[in-house]
Amino acid sequence: MSTKIAHDSSGTAGVQPEKKDRRLGLGALTALVVGSMIGGGAFNLAADLAQGANAGAILIGWVITGIGIIALGLSFQNLTMRRPDLDGGVYSYARAGFGQFVGFNSAWGYWLSAWLGNVAYATLLFSSVGYFFPIFEGGQNIASIIGASIMLWLVHSLILRGIHEASMINIITTIAKLVPIFAFITITLFFFNLDNFTFDFWGQGGFSWGSVRDQVVSTMLVTLWVFIGVEGAVVLSGRARKRSDVGKATVIGLLGTLIIYLLISVMSLGLMNPENVASASQPAMAYLLESAVGPWGAMLINGGLVISVLGAWLGWTLLAAEIPFVAGKDGVFPKWFTKENKNNAPANALWLTNGLIQLFLFTFLFSDAAYNFAFSLASSAILIPYAFSAFYQVKVAKNGIGYNAGERRTRDLIIGAVASIYGIWLIYAAGIDYLLLTTLLYAPGTLLYIKAQRENGIKTLTKTEWIVASILTVLAILAVVRIVSGNISVF
Numbered sequence: 001m002s003t004k005i006a007h008d009s010s011g012t013a014g015v016q017p018e019k020k021d022r023r024l025g026l027g028a029l030t031a032l033v034v035g036s037m038i039g040g041g042a043f044n045l046a047a048d049l050a051q052g053a054n055a056g057a058i059l060i061g062w063v064i065t066g067i068g069i070i071a072l073g074l075s076f077q078n079l080t081m082r083r084p085d086l087d088g089g090v091y092s093y094a095r096a097g098f099g100q101f102v103g104f105n106s107a108w109g110y111w112l113s114a115w116l117g118n119v120a121y122a123t124l125l126f127s128s129v130g131y132f133f134p135i136f137e138g139g140q141n142i143a144s145i146i147g148a149s150i151m152l153w154l155v156h157s158l159i160l161r162g163i164h165e166a167s168m169i170n171i172i173t174t175i176a177k178l179v180p181i182f183a184f185i186t187i188t189l190f191f192f193n194l195d196n197f198t199f200d201f202w203g204q205g206g207f208s209w210g211s212v213r214d215q216v217v218s219t220m221l222v223t224l225w226v227f228i229g230v231e232g233a234v235v236l237s238g239r240a241r242k243r244s245d246v247g248k249a250t251v252i253g254l255l256g257t258l259i260i261y262l263l264i265s266v267m268s269l270g271l272m273n274p275e276n277v278a279s280a281s282q283p284a285m286a287y288l289l290e291s292a293v294g295p296w297g298a299m300l301i302n303g304g305l306v307i308s309v310l311g312a313w314l315g316w317t318l319l320a321a322e323i324p325f326v327a328g329k330d331g332v333f334p335k336w337f338t339k340e341n342k343n344n345a346p347a348n349a350l351w352l353t354n355g356l357i358q359l360f361l362f363t364f365l366f367s368d369a370a371y372n373f374a375f376s377l378a379s380s381a382i383l384i385p386y387a388f389s390a391f392y393q394v395k396v397a398k399n400g401i402g403y404n405a406g407e408r409r410t411r412d413l414i415i416g417a418v419a420s421i422y423g424i425w426l427i428y429a430a431g432i433d434y435l436l437l438t439t440l441l442y443a444p445g446t447l448l449y450i451k452a453q454r455e456n457g458i459k460t461l462t463k464t465e466w467i468v469a470s471i472l473t474v475l476a477i478l479a480v481v482r483i484v485s486g487n488i489s490v491f
């Protein structure tokens with residue numbers, strides 16, 4: 001993954017700093033865009049989808065996600081073009097369009113999602129390591145927590161020393177993830193059994209609107225999770241050698257990723273019936289391939305996963321520290337977050353981020369589906385920054401912000417509208433429980449916002465800010481009540 005947030009320390013990177021002006025052809029660019037979205041989610045995708053849905057609903061889920069994500073991706077691309085001055089990443093659109101408080105919450109949500117995603121990566125990583133070293137089996141036992149903690153602080157110290165993502169690391173991890181995934185798709189093609197795929201196609205023995213709707217809804221946080229990173233992927237398209245390739249690379253990259261995900265889920269359901277896919281051990285892709293070709297299949301996938309997730313972990317840690325750092329510089333987060341060490345690493349932001357990850361690693365002990373829980377939270381948390389970016393796209397197109405006089409804007413308006421509808425639909429689909437949990441994570445943010453505003457010389461919240469903050473707090477309390485009373489099963 002990669003982002004447009006440029007940290008002003010590129011000259012001091014410990015590992016080859018990436019050249020800013022490296023231009024790419026369409027092929028290389030597409031690989032980069034695809035590779036930046038695929039991290040770990042792909043490797044357990046089939047099981048995560050099959051847990052709540054059968055083939056028919058899964059296909060519908062992909063159609064909705066495809067339309068929504070492409071609209072969102074194109075919105076990000078358009079916003080990059082119309083507002084080149086906003087280089088703080090995703091949250092800066094929310095702020096430009098809807099003010100400081102919305103900007104703050106978008107940065108907060110994006111940050112939450114970034115590190116919660118790494119919690120998910122930790123358990124996924126160790127479930128794969130557990131294939132080779134059974135002591136870690138399952139990826140969420142005490143050994144895995146210790147292993148993940150060591151990894152966490154290793155990455156931490158590397159970043160404190162000033163390491164950046166190097167293009168070499170990107171190339172290696174991109175190959176390491178794409179080769180096993182393509183191998184999986186190609187091999188399972190030969191084992192595809194239409195009877196498996198059509199088995200109980202609509203679930204519950206036949207089609208019914210209510211059941212299919214519920215199934216589709218159940219896939220939405222999963223399909224979103226695997227597309228997180230789309231905002232950074234789009235920015236990569238800007239590195240096209242030819243100007244005309246920028247838009248093409250975005251669409252081809254997004255469609256390519258969609259097709260890969262679609263094939264992973266379809267091929268898995270062709271291999272065995274939905275119940276068996278759903279109950280495959282984590283990471284499902286490894287065990288599905290093993291069932292077809294024997295142990296080397298699992299080795300290939302698990303090996304690829306380990307490299308892929310390590311790369312993504314590093315990338316998302318850099319980003320997770322970068323978000324509050326940049327927001328701090330913009331006065332949206334407290335100044336505390338802007339502290340750098342002598343290697344120009346955002347030290348305070350990094351310590352807080354990794355400290356929280358460490359804390360959340362302990363939840364593995366109480367959880368029986370740690371990976372699922374963590375990525376669902378990461379997906380829910382990112383809804384605010386994504387939705388407000390989509391809303392801003394509508395605003396930009398409607399008011400002609402950054403457009404030449406007389407330039408046509410209808411297409412962009414439609415794209416923004418579709419992305420906005422997708423965003424709102426996701427909020428509905430996330431379900432009340434995840435929304436309540438998310439408010440629990442958003443509510444404490446308000447305290448930081450108040451601090452940041454004080455530093456800006458603004459002593460009181462505005463009336464709207466009070467109202468929103470109060471609603472958040474009430475919902476957060478409700479979340480706690482429901483957790484304590486056992487109505488939301490967190491673990």
Ligand SMILES: NC(=[NH2+])NCCC[C@H](N)C(=O)O
Nearest residue numbers: 039040041114117118226316
């Ligand atoms: N650490 C994170 N926040 N990762 C989010 C990116 C998830 C990515 N799309 C994946 O499938 O793995």
